[in-house]
Amino acid sequence: MSIKSGYFKKHLHVDLTRGNAERLDLSETFIKKYIGGRGFGAKLIWDNLRKHDFKIDPLGPDNLLVIAPGPLTGVYLPSSGKNSFVAISPATGLYGDSSMGGGFGVELRQAGIDAVSITGRAPELSVLLIENGETTILAMPGLKGKNCLEAEGLIKERLGTHAVHVATIGVGGENMVKFACVNTDWSRNAGRTGIGAIMGSKNLKAIVVRGDKDIPVYNVAGLVAENAIAFKYMREHKYFRMWQQEGLMNVIAYANEKGILPSYNFKDGVFAKHDQINGATMLSGYKIGDSACFSCPMCCGNICLVKNGKYAGTVVEGPEYESCAMLGSNLGIDNFAAVLSANRLCDELGIDTISTGGVIGAVIEGYERGILSLADLDGREITWGDEEAILGLIQKIARRQGIGNVLADGARGIIKRWPEMDKVILHVKGLEQSAYDSRSSLSMALAYATSDIGAHHTRAWTIAKEMEQGQNWSDDEKVDIVIYHQKVRPLFDMLGVCRLPWIELGLSERHYANFYKYVTGEEASLEELLERSNDIYNLTRLINVRLGTSRKDDSLPRKVWANPPLTGPTAGRIIKQDDFNRILSLYYQKRGWNEDGIPPASLERKFEDWAVPAWNEHR
């Protein structure tokens, strides 16, 4: 079956060094095989790496930044506002991506583009303006040092319109903090793997998009009918209202109950004052509005306002679970207003809340254990729950001042400077761990260890299922669920939709095969789509392997082996090396990779079709 619709079949390639942009055609083979989003990203990155013989400095001009929505982005179906940012990550030196919600990807599609790739480095701080058929690179050195919100406001003022979507970096990105993020629609962030630093390294302050085109849909009537079922299912789900009201904040109470809430830098899995930073607290005195990504009935986003006290007036879009846990319980902060303030500060400076919380937690514990001296901390003591010092440290990281200059280099940089810090900082492959403790769930540990971007939960989030149903799971079942998640979840990123309706409300993944059919006109079964998604997982593995990854890197933070949570239901539990090695070998075996985690050489041929890289020839 062929692709009849759903794409513009256009790829915008921008060379910031030469200051030019060209619209190139995407072939049907390419579209079909890589679908979109992180699929397009992975393939373009692979081709770029091959061109540079796999020698690329993540923060150098040759690193390619790909921004790609998927064929379902912006289409009338549940939660279709997703968009992927893909590049070689400065934090891990490996494949990296981060997907964001909001409306930026939708606008990109309406401008008639399926993917943007950016290379080079602009001579001056610049803004990339994409408007329907036109692309302009504007030098805007005046934006230097502006925070994300200010920059978005100034750009809209300069252009004289609010009807644009802006993706911008803050001071963190300009200073190439290795966990800097890209901020769109004021507060939607592509947070992980340091994509903001890549924009910073390219002297690219912002990307502004405006488009009016119809998003191509092959069969509108079919789509509407399928939607009626999907939306009805969601609206009638018993947790639908709860998701609208609390969003991801409901997870705080759950994680605490199960003993997987990061507390005091993962020293503990429960937090005594968890009820002061949970969803109920938010609803009782802080939440002033809902926020949804494009076409999402769940609206899991919250908007909070601090009404009194020393943080009065702080408005933040958020928090969600990860931010609240990493900047709250993980740092020993039990004051919700302070968490909101820290979250807002991260938004303004453009740094990732998860990594920021992870790094600061490690600093506090490092100081507590005597690994860091007072002099290392620039003479300012820092302890658990010390709001003022923590907010100060967030500023220092983004501005690379004092100790912040080391912290800004992330887990790898910190360990290089103070090797002993390896005991306290939780990371895999250089990416700081998300807010789910894996010590009581072997499948989650495997998920973190084998995730292509590092210790992030999006690739496979199996922890809840294992804790509830998997006490007696065999190794086989644990590996299978990890691999299944690693197949399904990337498919959502490739299609350009959010996975929450599926994972949280149980909306059947079958719907997405139908959505794909109605949008593109190609009859592909879910299994076929999952096969393509699995190919992408293999491709990102290949990228990492060619960049030096092997079994030794598919490991876990030292804490996970050595230090069990102190109290709560998971107290005393750690991952044993033997258990982990056994399950990792099984995982490789099921993946068809060798004992060292290397995919077979024949796999590489699968991706050797140079279907796209028209832009290679143009150089």
Next chain:
Amino acid sequence: MEGYIMTKRLTVIPEQCSGCRICELVCAIKHFRVNNPKKAAIRVMITYPHPVMRMPIVCSQCRSPLCARVCPADALRLVNGVVQLIEENCVSCYKCLEACPFGAIYAHQDCDLPIKCDMCGGDPECVKACPKAALRLIPEAVLGESKRLNNVLSYAQMKEIEFYEKGEKKIIRYAEIGEES
């Protein structure tokens, strides 16, 4: 629309809106059969961080429509309670866009005519699709009722009431009830 008289109004409760823009999508699909939120007769305006606001802007079907008043071609008429665009009269001068005090009429480069809410013949798609009930179709008689009620409640807060405690006459204000003395 024939014979139907619109006695209900499409109203917006901005505090409920999450900014998901499903209303825009269903509007464009209903009227143009395309997936393009920019072709909708309703748009969600979003401001952040001060003030935080998400507000769908849609035609109020004014009884004395300024758009119709400025129309040089008699293309906008109030018919059965809905301000209707008479397509064959319209000259696409877009004077109506500028005249509307709410900016609730839209233009798109692909469309020859202004895009204006027609209430979907009395059963607006946006109202049915809104997952937050931020868009509601309510009888005109009910319009403003919540504001009236708020006004009553805030007045009552200040109202003094007399009551007897152990034979002694006392006066208290509603606002003081429940407060610790």
